[in-house]
Amino acid sequence: MSDAAPRQRVIIDANSKLIMPRHIKMRHDTERGRWIILAPERLFDPDDVAVEVLKLCDGDRSVKDIVTMMAKEYNAPEGEISIDIITMLQDLSDKGVVVAQ
């Protein structure tokens, strides 16, 4: 039931498994040379980190898995990256861009 609006605020932690629901569309906007996320009456403008994280949100990987992968790629401490990513995903969850599986 990923499309049903949650009736309780979802709190994101390391174990959350997230996915973009069907009606959220992230795509490359060739006209403007950037990535965009299309949502009901909204346009989101993700940076490279956000694009990578959202691509990894497949409903299977946990936030922790994603943090580990990003830490490796950016050669940065997991602790720091974790706070950054959880904050971002909480915000996106509040706006309905990602939903918990």
Next chain:
Amino acid sequence: MDEQTPKHVSESGMPVGARETDDAPVENQANEEEACARAPIGMLCELTHRCPLQCPYCSNPLDLERANTEMTTEQWQDLMRQAADLGVLQIHLSGGEPAARKDLEDIVKVAAEVGLYTNLITAAVTLTRERVEKLRDLGLDHVQISIQDVEPGNADKISGYKNGLEKKIEVAKWVKELGMPLTINAPIHRHNIKSVPKMIDFAVELGAGRIEIAHVQYYAWALLNRAALMPTREGFNEAAKYVEAARERLKGILVIDAVVPDYYAKYPKPCMGGWGRGIVNITPQGRVLPCHAAESIKGMEFDNIKDKKLAEIWLNGDAFNKYRGTSWMKEPCRSCDRKEVDYGGCRCQAFALTGDATNTDPACSLSSLHEEWANVAEKESHAPSTDFVYRRVGGAKKADTNPA
């Protein structure tokens, strides 16, 4: 607190009614210059002006376009392809009532195929479950259902339509059952402003992800009915306070977007995100407008999509270039540091109230006409409500000759 978590995703509302709060610092305003320059972000398609409802605040022009002048299925489909090629991202299928067109499905099909994000803006009363399901299967992304009130009798009175609310609830439930995102759109005025808290509960109960508490914007039918619709300043402030608190309380459950009435704001809204910047509006006949009310400005010529390509009209059309950017401005806008924030407000309102579309929108507190204008509205809001002039073909003419 000076070490802020980096923000990886910025957000912009679709520019139709979006505005920052009056006191937001100028530098913080979304600057979509790059994004908007070459192509509109959104395209508002008034597929038809037919509608079974008769809301006295309808944003359609007083002179409603007749059914037999509407564009054909193929013409709408071709427009969808042109829009996608140009770089339009979202389309809003609206009306009138878009479901009044039997070929709505055929239009949605092509829009989805070419990758447009499709949004249906509907009064919902004539939709069937089969149609909603078909639309979903064809790729419709989002459904927005407008309500007049959550009190059935009052809703009937406002829309001039019997038992509409019941039908809307039924359709909203189908939308959710079919797994689609739902927005409730609630135009607010003095006859329903007291229901704002209940409308928010209503949206939560139906499983909507979003609600628009959209204070009526006073153009077209709403301007004609202003004395019947304008809420008092106190009523507005009370509702605004409630919305603010509800937004916090319902974080992660319901997104609440509010459109503020110009009359009680300090600065105008950037109408359509700025003339010819973010939005293009298509009328049922195919006229291409920078804003749905643009035809109210006398002496302007508008291109028709049947004669020219969308790209050509958007980039070079006289109507689009006339008030695009800031070079056409007079004082006080010309030397104002908000000129690229609100683009001097609404051209249609400036024209309607001052007779010159290049004037500052009287909604701005820096306009010399602002006070007088706001006072008129305030007075009207405290006087007994006039009768509604319902939105129907010829309805406005009748009102003209009736010296009420």
